[in-house]
Amino acid sequence: MFQEKPRPLEGGVWKWPWITDNRIGPVGFRGVDLTRIVVAVDHAGGADDVNDETGLVAAGRTADGHMYVVADESGRMGADTWGHKTCRLALKVDADAIIVENNFGGDMAKQIVTQAWKELAEKGETKGRLMPAIIEVHAKQGKRLRAEPIAQLYAQGLVHHVGEHPRLEGQLVTWIPGMDSPDRMDAAVHALTELADPAAALAGTGAYDDQRLAGRR
Numbered sequence: 335m336f337q338e339k340p341r342p343l344e345g346g347v348w349k350w351p352w353i354t355d356n357r358i359g360p361v362g363f364r365g366v367d368l369t370r371i372v373v374a375v376d377h378a379g380g381a382d383d384v385n386d387e388t389g390l391v392a393a394g395r396t397a398d399g400h401m402y403v404v405a406d407e408s409g410r411m412g413a414d415t416w417g418h419k420t421c422r423l424a425l426k427v428d429a430d431a432i433i434v435e436n437n438f439g440g441d442m443a444k445q446i447v448t449q450a451w452k453e454l455a456e457k458g459e460t461k462g463r464l465m466p467a468i469i470e471v472h473a474k475q476g477k478r479l480r481a482e483p484i485a486q487l488y489a490q491g492l493v494h495h496v497g498e499h500p501r502l503e504g505q506l507v508t509w510i511p512g513m514d515s516p517d518r519m520d521a522a523v524h525a526l527t528e529l530a531d532p533a534a535a536l537a538g539t540g541a542y543d544d545q546r547l548a549g550r551r
Contacts, residue, residue, distance in 0.1 A: 339504070347481055348506040352488040353495055358402070363496045366402060368394035373424045373466075374433035374525035376517050377416055377443055388416045389521030391502065392427045395529040400492055403525075406499040408518045413442075417450030425459070429466050433524045436470040444468050471524060478511035481519070484526045493526060 339350065358366075376389035392405040407423055424432055434443035451465045487493050495503070505516040 339500075339507075346507060346510050347478070347485045348488060348509070350507055352485075352491075352493075353503055353506065356488070356491050356494045357498070358494045358496055360497060363402065363404075366394075367396060368402065369397050370395045370431075370529060371404075371427050371429045372431045372433055372469075372525050372528050373420060373427065373429045374521045374528070375416060375420045375443065375447075376435055376520040376524060377413070377446075378410075378517070386410075387517045389517035389519070390416065390420060390423060391518065391521040391525050392423055392429065393522065393525040393529060394427070400494065401487065401526055401529050403493065403495045403499065403502070403522060406502045406518055406522075408501070408521065413446050414450075417446040418454065420447055421450045421454050421465075422459070424466050425454075425463065431467045431469050431528070433469050433471060433528050435520075435524065436472050441470075444470055469528065471528075480523055480527065481509070481511075484523050484530070487526065487530060 371392065371394040373390070373392045378386045378388045387408050387410050390407045390409075391403065392407075393401055393403045395401045404427060405423060407419060411419065420432060423429075432447055434447060436443060447468055448465070451460065454460050455465075484493075499518075502518040502522060505519040506522075509516055509519055
């Protein structure tokens with residue numbers, strides 16, 4: 335059944351044309367050469383699957399600075415589930431880094447991902463591949479200051495969604511600063527912020543600040 339797309343809210347940060355006009359299909363994406371691929375996870379605070387959704391998004395970047403959202407596997411899941419799912423997505427897209435937010439529980443997210451990778455390796459699922467770098471971010475400022483620079487990259491046609499990601503896209507176009515944190519959007523912003531920083535591949539871990547994307551556009 336056809337489902338009408340959410341209508342953007344007045345004062346929202348994202349606009350539908352920024353997504354739809356720059357969308358790329360799977361066939362067109364075959365010719366895209368990604369130089370970096372990351373998986374970002376914005377985990378729910380609780381330990382079981384009855385809490386808010388955990389955002390889980392994969393994205394990549396080309397040498398010319400264009401970015402591609404390639405997967406959204408977000409959903410309600412407990413820590414054990416999202417840890418394994420994060421690692422499996424990283425294997426699937428051949429990610430070089432996994433981005434985790436350390437606001438809740440300190441090193442908890444990093445420990446969960448590390449343990450999950452170890453368990454998958456013991457089962458042979460990693461096929462001997464080394465674990466991607468784990469990059470911890472502490473989003474210390476307001477969500478508007480994180481989201482707006484990424485929205486501007488969309489406005490400039492530098493972000494492309496590979497195929498459709500309805501629930502992620504719905505969160506983007508209906509989010510207004512001051513609203514509760516949307517999980518899928520947060521994961522996408524983490525991934526794209528990492529990819530938008532030319533120095534990020536060498537930076538390891540860090541904290542976002544108000545100038546994280548300054549001078550890049």
